[in-house]
């Protein structure tokens with residue numbers, strides 16, 4: 001039965017509905033209409049009550065069909081504003097039309113930590129910044145450049161990290177690198193070559209960073225953690241350098257306490273040791289006044305590391321180090337000798353984003369969006385997953401979801417995977433003897449906006465069932 005219906009919203013919908021399976025028929029018809037371009041992005045759909053009446057089906061049938069299509073990304077909805085064809089429905093259509101099984105593209109829902117909402121990358125602002133920057137860049141910028149990075153970007157970064165994070169530095173001490181990961185690699189190489197053998201790391205941390213340190217020949221030793229961050233009074237014997245996440249301990253979430261900040265800065269000054277500050281999500285603090293950088297306590301001994309991986313996208317591979325004078329030249333030499341220079345075009349665009357204020361605007365927008373997601377996650381877990389405890393949420397893009405005693409991380413990760421949801425257990429972040437118990441590190445930034453509610457609902461269902469069982 002093919003029918004063209006004129007709804008009370010004034011929208012003509014050509015819908016083919018099966019009388020026996022109206023809900024799936026309606027879903028398929030709407031999908032076809034979006035896929036075929038007959039319903040353009042942004043088109044408002046009739047209220048479920050109106051469409052139900054026009055089609056002669058129940059209101060629930062329409063509401064459920066809308067809900068399913070919102071979860072799939074074809075439609076978008078907001079309470080009080082109705083339902084419309086999603087802006088990114090074209091991409092969903094392309095993905096749906098792409099050959100190969102959906103699983104080849106990764107899990108359907110992803111709540112692992114580490115990646116922001118890359119669908120929200122500010123393409124327009126980036127393009128505009130790149131165009132403006134390219135129009136005026138001197139030809140020299142396209143040649144082999146200073147291994148520390150383009151001056152225009154180092155000037156912008158020195159101003160930015162000083163203003164936004166309280167870092168005490170100058171453009172000649174900034175080294176641009178391919179993400180914090182490359183900055184850490186360069187530092188470890190330089191420190192190792194100068195005789196440092198042991199890098200102390202937090203008892204829970206980024207496994208990739210331990211891998212980088214080991215790759216360069218460093219021995220890695222664990223510093224215990226508690227609710228005040230790393231216990232820096234207990235640095236392992238032989239420590240020559242310390243890697244810390246002072247603003248928001250990764251992944252447990254504490255901020256390094258003021259007396260510990262002073263303690264570790266004092267240790268570095270006294271011993272000539274080096275502190276590496278990984279400020280990976282320092283811009284994203286929600287509940288208190290911003291926790292500033294550790295670096296200004298001892299700028300000649302603390303290396304500050306920042307990244308665009310959370311604020312813009314990890315695919316840019318853009319990070320920055322603010323270095324003590326004695327290390328800046330050596331790190332730049334290591335970059336130059338091994339040819340690990342960054343491309344000029346992205347540096348020019350980032351410099352212009354910062355200079356124009358677009359970078360700050362993007363950070364502020366993302367902060368609001370991620371805070372909302374965090375609140376929705378915490379609310380949903382409180383209502384639907386009794387027994388779990390959420391901590392570490394004052395900042396960043398992830399939460400620590402502590403599991404009730406007796407629940408194993410692996411079991412939860414496996415049953416989530418069986419439902420198309422990727423989650424990460426805490427155990428993989430652990431370095432030494434300290435064990436804070438089973439937990440999930442839930443990254444709430446990764447799913448695109450249209451999939452967030454469904455991803456959280458699945459997580460809650462997995463946890464609820466596990467607790468019940």
Ligand SMILES: Cc1ncc(COP(=O)(O)O)c(C=O)c1O
Pocket residue numbers: 113114115178179180181182206245250278280306307308309314318319
């Ligand atoms: C603890 C930590 N540090 C740093 C980063 C950023 O790394 P990069 O700048 O190499 O992308 C991440 C990203 O996930 C992280 O989790």
